[in-house]
Amino acid sequence: MKEPMPPLPPGPAAGESPEHAELAALCKALGHPARVRIVEHLAGVGCCMCGCIVENLPLAQSTVSQHLKVLKEAGLVRGTLEGPRTCYCLDRERLARLAALAAGLAERGDPDLDLGSCDEGT
Amino acid sequence: MKEPMPPLPPGPAAGESPEHAELAALCKALGHPARVRIVEHLAGVGCCMCGCIVENLPLAQSTVSQHLKVLKEAGLVRGTLEGPRTCYCLDRERLARLAALAAGLAERGDPDLDLGSCDEGT
DNA sequence: CTCTTTCATCGTTATTCGACGATAAACGAT
DNA sequence: ATCGTTTATCGTCGAATAACGATGAAAGAG
Numbered sequence: 001m002k003e004p005m006p007p008l009p010p011g012p013a014a015g016e017s018p019e020h021a022e023l024a025a026l027c028k029a030l031g032h033p034a035r036v037r038i039v040e041h042l043a044g045v046g047c048c049m050c051g052c053i054v055e056n057l058p059l060a061q062s063t064v065s066q067h068l069k070v071l072k073e074a075g076l077v078r079g080t081l082e083g084p085r086t087c088y089c090l091d092r093e094r095l096a097r098l099a100a101l102a103a104g105l106a107e108r109g110d111p112d113l114d115l116g117s118c119d120e121g122t
Numbered sequence: 123m124k125e126p127m128p129p130l131p132p133g134p135a136a137g138e139s140p141e142h143a144e145l146a147a148l149c150k151a152l153g154h155p156a157r158v159r160i161v162e163h164l165a166g167v168g169c170c171m172c173g174c175i176v177e178n179l180p181l182a183q184s185t186v187s188q189h190l191k192v193l194k195e196a197g198l199v200r201g202t203l204e205g206p207r208t209c210y211c212l213d214r215e216r217l218a219r220l221a222a223l224a225a226g227l228a229e230r231g232d233p234d235l236d237l238g239s240c241d242e243g244t
Numbered sequence: 245c246t247c248t249t250t251c252a253t254c255g256t257t258a259t260t261c262g263a264c265g266a267t268a269a270a271c272g273a274t
Numbered sequence: 275a276t277c278g279t280t281t282a283t284c285g286t287c288g289a290a291t292a293a294c295g296a297t298g299a300a301a302g303a304g
Contacts, residue, residue: 019158020155020158020159020162021155023152023158024152024153024154024155024157024158026149027148027149027150027151027152027153027158028149028150028153028154029149029153030145030146030149030153030224031146031149031150031151031152031153032146032150032261032262033142033143033146034262035146036142036145036146036149037142039227040142040227040230043227043228043230043231044230044231045231046231046232049280049281050280050281050282051279051280051281059262059263059264060263060264060265061280061281061282062263062264062265062266062281062282062283062284063262063263063264065281065282065283066261066262066263066282066283067262068281068282069282069283081270081281083270083271083272083280084270084271084272084278084279084280084281085271085279085280085281086280086281086282092228092229095224095225095227095228096224096225096228096229098224099221099222099224099225099228100221102152102217102218102220102221102224103218103221103225105161105162105165105217106165106214106217106218106221107214107218108162108165108166109165109166109167109168110168111214154291154292156292171250171251172250172251172252173249173250173251181292181293181294182293182294182295183250183251183252184251184252184253184254184293184294184295184296185292185293185294187251187252187253188252188253188291188292188293189292190252191252191253203251203300205250205300205301205302206248206249206250206251206300206301206302207249207250207251207301208250208251208252
């Protein structure tokens with residue numbers, strides 16, 4: 001295990017939860033077509049080095065490196081130094097975490113409310 | 123010499139797929155804590171008007187309106203005019219779509235590749 | 245009609261992002 | 275030690291973002 005995974009405030013109308021930041025950070029990292037492209041490539045290939053990714057995108061090497069840095073900082077990608085090159089691997093757990101957070105948000109509360117609660121709130 | 127193009131035949135994502143843009147757009151919309159906050163609020167409450175959201179955030183009304191516009195353009199939220207006010211509802215389908223796209227990406231390919239494919243290629 | 249409420253839009257400013265070229269660092273091979 | 279290869283980082287520039295206050299439009303109340 002890695003973290004104690006503290007109690008999820010079950011309150012639907014709770015004011016604060018660190019998940020805001022986590023989900024936002026993950027989404028922000030994936031909020032660019034080039035980065036989605038990189039992640040997709042890594043998902044198919046398993047892992048590869050930076051040059052391999054550069055060849056698959058219409059971007060300069062420095063730009064790709066920038067994007068990889070963003071993905072790495074979000075934890076979506078891991079970089080392993082291998083001599084002069086760096087092997088980039090997708091962190092599927094992190095990506096699954098993003099999916100889980102989004103799915104959890106989509107299912108929170110009652111879909112019932114989605115249609116008729118506009119009147120209240122006087 | 124370099125590997126011209128790693129095998130990506132089995133996936134629908136050899137070079138281009140509109141899913142890139144869709145996932146990136148959805149993520150970009152959620153890539154801001156305030157927007158995650160709004161979506162979470164809507165998920166709990168079902169739907170409510172703009173003022174209700176403003177009261178829950180430390181932001182000016184115009185800023186919240188901007189964020190709502192972004193969410194609306196991404197399809198994550200629907201706005202219904204109700205006289206002078208606007209009722210905002212979360213589109214759970216869209217949010218689920220985001221989750222599904224992320225999950226699909228996380229499960230694409232073989233996790234087997236994630237550990238040992240860095241050596242080959244010499 | 246006038247007034248109030250509610251929200252969207254406009255204009256502004258500061259910050260961040262995305263992209264590039266150029267440069268430097270790390271390593272293997274010669 | 276010197277190359278060649280591969281990456282990361284720096285500096286820069288234009289564009290987009292985020293935030294705000296102020297203004298304006300739509301609908302109901304008086």
